[in-house]
Amino acid sequence: MSHVYVTADWHIGHTGITDKFRTQFPSLEYHDEYILHNMGGALTKRDILYVLGDVALSSHALNKIRAMNFPFKMYLVRGNHDQLPTAEYLDVFDEVYGAFRYKKYWFTHIPIHPQELFRGMNVHGHCHRGGPFETEEDTRYFNAILEFNDYMPVNMQVLGTIMAERYNNKRTSRERKTHTRECNTLKGCV
Numbered sequence: 001m002s003h004v005y006v007t008a009d010w011h012i013g014h015t016g017i018t019d020k021f022r023t024q025f026p027s028l029e030y031h032d033e034y035i036l037h038n039m040g041g042a043l044t045k046r047d048i049l050y051v052l053g054d055v056a057l058s059s060h061a062l063n064k065i066r067a068m069n070f071p072f073k074m075y076l077v078r079g080n081h082d083q084l085p086t087a088e089y090l091d092v093f094d095e096v097y098g099a100f101r102y103k104k105y106w107f108t109h110i111p112i113h114p115q116e117l118f119r120g121m122n123v124h125g126h127c128h129r130g131g132p133f134e135t136e137e138d139t140r141y142f143n144a145i146l147e148f149n150d151y152m153p154v155n156m157q158v159l160g161t162i163m164a165e166r167y168n169n170k171r172t173s174r175e176r177k178t179h180t181r182e183c184n185t186l187k188g189c190v
Contacts, residue, residue, distance in 0.1 A: 001020070001049060002046040003048070003049045003092055003155055003156070003157070004047070004050070004155075005021060005050070005154060005156065006050045006052060006123055006131045006144045006156060007050070007144055007146065007152075008051065008053060008124065008125025008143075008145045008146065009107065009128070009145045009146055009147075010051065010055045010056065010146065011031075011054055011057065011058055011123045012035065012055060012062075013032065013058045013060060013062075016066045019154060020035070020043075020095035021147065022147065023076065024165055032061070038151050039068075039153060041048075044071070044151055044155035047072040047073075048072065048074075048075075049070075049072055049074045050075050050076075050077065050100065050102070051074060051077070051093070051125065052079065052108065052125040053079020053080070053081070053105055053110075054077060054082060054125060054126070055079070055148070056084075059088060059163070062084065062088055065092050065171070066091060066092045074093045074094060075094055075095050075096075075104045076095075076096060077108060078096060079110075079126060080110070103162050104120050104121060105120060105123050105156075106121070108122060109124060110122050110125075111124045111127065117140055121142065122141050122142070123159065125144055126145070127143055127145065129145060130148075139169075142154075142159055145183065
């Protein structure tokens with residue numbers, strides 16, 4: 001049975017990434033090997049992987065991914081650091097997109113503005129320090145960046161469960177606040 005996975009911001013070959021955001025890695029080489037090993041070990045030939053941008057910052061870095069010869073299908077949603085010609089990415093990825101709709105989710109690199117996100121949810125990358133809209137007030141966003149997902153791809157079935165729990169927690173929290181407000185008004189609710 002095949003499974004669909006999502007991940008973002010590999011930053012293969014990105015000089016300085018281990019100095020600024022991923023300081024737990026002793027070197028860029030170790031960083032790159034660790035990520036590529038995790039991807040290869042987590043998926044099977046029947047699986048599908050969507051990479052939401054900032055995958056490799058040079059032709060040499062992209063060749064590292066190509067050399068892994070991953071057996072699963074890979075699709076790229078380009079990010080702000082994916083500046084190589086599309087033909088180079090198509091040597092590694094099955095398809096390349098600017099944004100992609102998967103069921104009720106929009107896959108993008110940079111989060112979609114809340115006023116433009118209707119009838120769906122946004123799975124994105126880009127935000128290394130957290131998503132700007134991932135709060136109790138707005139549960140429509142999921143940051144698939146490696147730092148927040150143990151440097152592993154996220155199974156879309158698991159992601160769906162996470163999103164549903166966030167929504168239910170938001171609803172429960174809102175109901176709790178309404179109940180508290182009513183009790184304060186009535187003075188005496190238990």
